[in-house]
Amino acid sequence: MKVLIVGAGGREHAIAWKISQNKKVEKIFIAPGNAGVELLEKAENANLSNNIEEYVKFAKNNKIDLTFVGSEELLVAGIVDEFRKNGLKIFGPDKKAAILEGSKAFSKDFMKKYGIKTAVYEIFDDANKAKEFLNNWSDFPVVVKASGLAAGKGVIIAQKHDEAIKAVEDIMVEEKFGSAGNQVVIEEFLDGVEASILSFTDSKVIVPLLSAKDHKKIGENETGLNTGGMGVISPNPYVTEEVFESFKNDIMNPTLKGIQAEGMDFEGVIFFGLMITKKGVYLLEYNMRLGDPETQAVLPLLENDLLELIEYSFDKKLSELKISWKLLYSCCVVGAAKGYPESYKKGDVITGIENASDDELVFIAGAKFEDGKFKTNGGRVLNAVAFGKTLDEARKKAYKLLSKINFPGMYFRKDIGNVK
Template identity: 55%
Template structure:
């Protein structure tokens, strides 16, 4: 079986790493890949990014399975294009991908089908949004409705901050077209959790809950990023939380997908907030999370191909996943200045020393003249495993401390 993975970050490195361990799989192509992916056995980077050229490649090379990591291409409709020609692809069609591609659409879906979530309003007019925040209770949350690489969310403590956020999104286009429509939500207190799941349209099979660390600064300070670290399993997510999640989030989500004709084989990522009032859904992502995937897949003892093919063949209810009785801590190393402006082309040293103790997934990295060079904002991920959270954390940090590049930036409180 030949596989095409679409994407080029740490998530795709982790997916390729896991699939490359399966003897049923032949060549793994990753588009566009990165400087660490093509070092894997039977794995090759291909410099393709557009739907048309990826479609032609899959057709010409007789690709047996395409696994989409990129949310942007899902929203663009890559699954519809592949399926129209009978090509096997894992991911939501364009309609279902709108649950990630439009936060306004997702909130409407949640309200329609009784998915427990925060109260909200949606706006396309700046004056109307300003009038709303002038009379709102604070703090509140303002979100760019479209795709913003995990960074289009601003928590506002007062009216001045809210008006500034509205101007940045709707006038200055800080998040591009993503901010043309905005969602204003009630602010929920509590703790967050990320739960990835497989679905075949009939069943939603969840993975262990993970704890993401979104902001650039320690103590959850500074700007939001695409994610600076993950702990799995989530140390505060209990069996009671799981039961509430299944009842108030999973069951109505599945009912809504079926009612709207949005059954698909792929992944649903549930971003949750948990407090004394229950489990609330903050957002859907319709693909594997980054960096959650990097922490979760090293804990999965079962072959990744098993739930993927079961979802495609609509027999996910027959699958039981085998998980290691371990803890994982993933720490993300970023370029100096991220999530703002940053430099690329810096030499990365001592990756092999870190790999002696931990799994290292490369993200914004290119390989040139036998050197690793930085090539993105989030550069790499170091994943430590242990019998306890403390042991996993110690392993991850002792490993990432060995890696060096100019301006290396990472939080030192992941898993505290």
């Protein structure tokens, strides 16, 4: 069996690592590529551009049996639709369903339409009207979001009026997130603890995976700029049985009803970004693919073969599958380049990756393999993942693993997994 994984980050390395454990898999291609193939026997890179036709041609020429899409951009652009037209098997939402991630404006209206618990909001495609709305807003902080895809960075929490006005200017006028900021969503700030729940769906049922807790800000104690994620723990200790039941009743089940009512028939992933507050559990956003770095913490705890979940999805039999988990905690800490999420240097040599023991994992996120060495090639460079019978044990092991690895200016948060 030949598998193509679409994407380039730590998430794609983790997916390839998990899929490679299936004995039926003879070859895994990652495109546009990930240096982590150097750590996997069955994997190699396919140097493809972001052109869907090129992916279709590659899948045909290389007799790919299954394509798994990690990249949100290509999902929104309709890669699943094109593969299906060409009789190619692909796991992910079609263009109609991917808009739940591609447009925050659409997804918020979807939530409202189907009674999914979410924050009060307004949508604007005119900067002056957005600022006029904010002039009459008194409940700060307030959240200003670029509606389109912004690599996890298009969300600004404004503490006061002038910060909110500047956020609108940055997003809509200065176009800091490009066309993603053509529309903005302004919504009430929800005070609480975030949770991520990845799930698989065959459009007949949604099957949630283990919960996780991402750490989005660059600085400790959730300070500074938003990032794509600086670390994750799983399971999330704040997701109690009560919280999980609220999630299912107020968010997951009505989401499934909405997907069915809108005719979004697909096999793929739905990522629920939640906020747990004193007033209940709210949905912040949908991602229509596995999260990064949540995937790196969750997949290693999955006892099932990942391809088993995918095949059950294609057969529309997910409801029949029993999913099992290791009775462990996982902790994933991101090692980032100095200066991330703004400007940062590339090309520094990374040492110590080979020092990971058998019960530790290093997933490559933003690096290249050149002249026999790993070198930095992105903002989030790598993920150190470790496990324990307690969260504290998993945390200590993850930081111990990271201490074995080095590159000039390596930055990481020291509070990943701290639970109050």
